[in-house]
Amino acid sequence: MTITIYSARRILTMNPSQPEATHIAVDGERVLAVGDADTMPHGEDCVWDERFADKVIMPGFVEGHSHALEGAMWDHLYLGYFARNDAEGREWSGLKSVAEVQARLREHAATLPPGEPLIAWGFDPVYFEDEDGGSLRLTRNELDEAVADRPLVVMHASFHAMTVNSVMLERSGILDGPSVEGIICDEQGLPNGELKEMAAMFVVFDALGRNLFNDVGSPHVLRRYGAIAAAVGVTTITDLYNPMTDDAIESMVDVTSSPDYPVRLVPAMGVLSWSAEEGIERLQAARSRNHERLHFGLAKLMTDGSIQGYTARLKWPLYHDGHDNGLWNAAPEVLTDLVQAYHQAGLQLHIHTNGDEAVELMLDAIDQALTLWPRADHRHTLQHCQVIDHAQLRRSAKLGVCLNMFANHIYYWGDIHYQRTLGPSRCQRLEPLASARRLGIPLAIHSDAPVTPLGPLFTAWCAVNRRTASGRQLGEHEAVSVSEALEMITLGAAYTLGLDDRVGSLDVGKFADMAILDDDPLQIDPAELCNVGVHATMLGGRCHGCG
Template sequence: MNPSRPSATHVAVQNGRIVAVGSFDEIVATSGAKVDDRFKDKVLLPGFVEGHSHIMEGMMWSLPYVGAFDRRSPEGKLVQGLPDIDAIVARLQEAEAAMTDPEAPLFAWGFDPLHIGGVSLTRQDLDRVSTTRSIMVVHASFHISNVNTIVLQRAELDRTTNISGVVMGKDGEPSGEVQGIAARFRVFRVLGTNPLSGNLTADDVNRYAASSCIQGVTTITDLHNDLADLTIEVYRAASRRDDFSVRLVPAMASVSHSPEQGVEKIKTLKASNNDKLHYGIVKLVVDGSIQGFTARLRWPGYHNGAPNGLWYIAPEELPSIVAAYHNAGIQLHIHTNGDEATEVALDAVEAAQIAKPRPDHRHTLQHCQMADAAQFKRMKSLGMCVNLFSNHVYYWGESHYELTMGPERANRLDATGTALRVGVPFAIHSDAPVTPLSPLFTAWCAVNRVSSSGRVLGKETEALTVEQALAAITINAAYTLKLDHIVGSIEAGKYADFAVLDEDPFEVAPEKLKDIAIWGTVVGGHVREAPRA
């Protein structure tokens, strides 16, 4: 990813940074440097940059996983996916039986009805696990949860409830599914904790770093965090350890602070940045998820006729929030899944730019799955970036084709080809733990554009080459984080951060890109072999 030296056989490292890149004669023979040949049969790429993931990838693995697809844990263990409701209930029953505190709630994660034939997980299903213990299962999208009857009763959610996001069953009573912010916050209050933003521990951060190492990631985001004092202290302590094997970029959740408070907090946090901890960005969440039918879509709306989704930030409030951070010189990362949400976000950034032009702001739309060519052209004219959720093509491509978007719009899902043609700087991401943290898999999705059922979506117009996809998980992702001056490519002056691979991705068939084994990582010259179960 270094245009002046696309490939090389040797890299010289001193004090955690790259001194030179070239051949043996150029570097070693002329300098007398010590030769470290432990990677002579490996391939070094720039350390992968995951521009949209969450610390929940570390936190969730302390809870039972109930998703449909196999996942690899931070210890390197393969955890089997579950094919149906009975298998999910059985795993929850096993977890509940192992709990010693009868008052403690049981949380699990990873469920998505679209992955098991559209079958819902109801309160009656969770009542089979326990009628006395509170139970919450968080969806793979993290925008929806399912709870058992006792949780609904304690939260006083019944057929008379008028809070948005409480889904009713065929019997006219709450089904156990709660969506969006208002309904779930009410549930979190009666549970006494929020598993999505609970008390962060050093173990959570270590699991996150271990998962990163397994996948060759050396720079990773936590792209939506309240940044409570405890979290800030845990991150500070972790980042100052020599053996901490990742560079961490947290984003402050805008919902947790007023814009005025947020601006001041970011200024304070940036003063504590170090080589492995980079504060400075703010995350706005405008809508929900397409597969959860909580994203906001423009006309003609959802392909199957479902009602439009939820606004997480009211459209009339968004411009003032964007303007406050824009005027303070802070970079925004804005979650928009549906194209209506994207349009509202573009309007807000445009208004902010007209009122106070800012060169190189790099405000970045995150996910942005349904954007069309006209919206990409607006991004270009506004100086914006986009980070596209390529993994969606595999995990939900079939559902989008059949249910949510229909064939035409599904073929432009996560339009990396359009971004490339228009000239919008773009990255691709996993949104881990929504989908597995694995940049090579994400690159494979962008190159091959095939769904889990084998349907190919928009490959002729939206697919990337292998080189373009690798750029999107290295130097391009670093650009969207304003870190491309220190990470993202192997060139003199940058941190010595490498992904260590067993094979050259330019020499394997494109359809095998996801299968390349990763030995581990190098971060600032410190070598870490990936854990293997």
């Protein structure tokens, strides 16, 4: 087999024993050697490739918390506050008023067949003020003014809430009165169209005959997701809330089996969709379908919601602006029992914990599980943990828990947290990366795409610079260095997925997964980190986007 030797301006290996190099030898799908030209293999079977000689090579980025919904939602209308590029590269302007939201809805509705439901996403009410200066409550009234002749569903940016119009309320039977938690009512006690968390939203999905979260099982969605990831340097990506239906499993196996698929896919099964016994059996059976570009085995548990959506569970003093505390996606005792069941089965849990009360509950559950069934290398990972406090950090270190923090949150919602939801004091520990690192906690950072755009270098920029959209710096003492942030989007994220033996660094025997960059992240101004271009990626020695 031919051995290909690539040269580069610089190779940042993320291998502590050999942090940088100028050449890398690839034999088939794996790294054979890393070093300078003199240490490379020589012989008739060696081909020297200079096409990246002026580029910087890194391990392919590992996105440890994102969703294949990033590939699905561009089938629907974007209503976000921030401008955003879709999967085809078209830029959608951000919408700064409810009137602009209504105008885009009307324009799009006019292109649809009569009666066809309109699904939109990305709206974030926390960026809009009501008459009293508080967060706007988008209701069916505003949606009815825009679209009243068909069902209308607007998913919020957090994906933990939606607002629907009166036609959709009537079709789903919600107008008859609340039947599940999360249906918000007006002063007259009537549903106002706002639905929070999974139980309430699933009532709408049932009426539509379509669960949007199950769209991730579509082959075209998975292909689009892979293409979006590769374009920003990602070679290993998660789908961190997969329904794991039979159809979804077959689609993932089929799509990732193609040698042209540009990423390794790591789905995590949403455990709340199954009883503990069914979920464990299903996940263990799926592991037999694993191959080099598909890795089953992770379980995802949803505890609370989002801070900006007021559905996260916070400890005292709760929300800074006096809002009621958030919602649990299942009763705390049920969540605790699920942790123990999956832990006992030897499976790895990735646990959504936005609020510090949710963190506390899950640390208690993991502590109990480890007492009953000790496991030295469980790698249970708390996801988001945006305002985890220092006592909880020390406890996480003691329990061997990994943390994957939502660094992008600082930019997109830092100003909102400062002014409304958390207040100035708690914002100083928002995403406390430096403190967690000092305690030796295994760390990753993520985008939670499609909640925020997929782009690990932007996520690293957030962790380093800690700037909000307005330019305010939050928590300067929790900033990390560029090299530390780069580790969190490569080897650190790979560790939280249990894949650091194969991806996350460029080392002999690992997969030849690379991100080829136009500039050197360690040589530029840290404020420019988010502007480093991705020239191409390589997965197992196969180049994507190389031209």
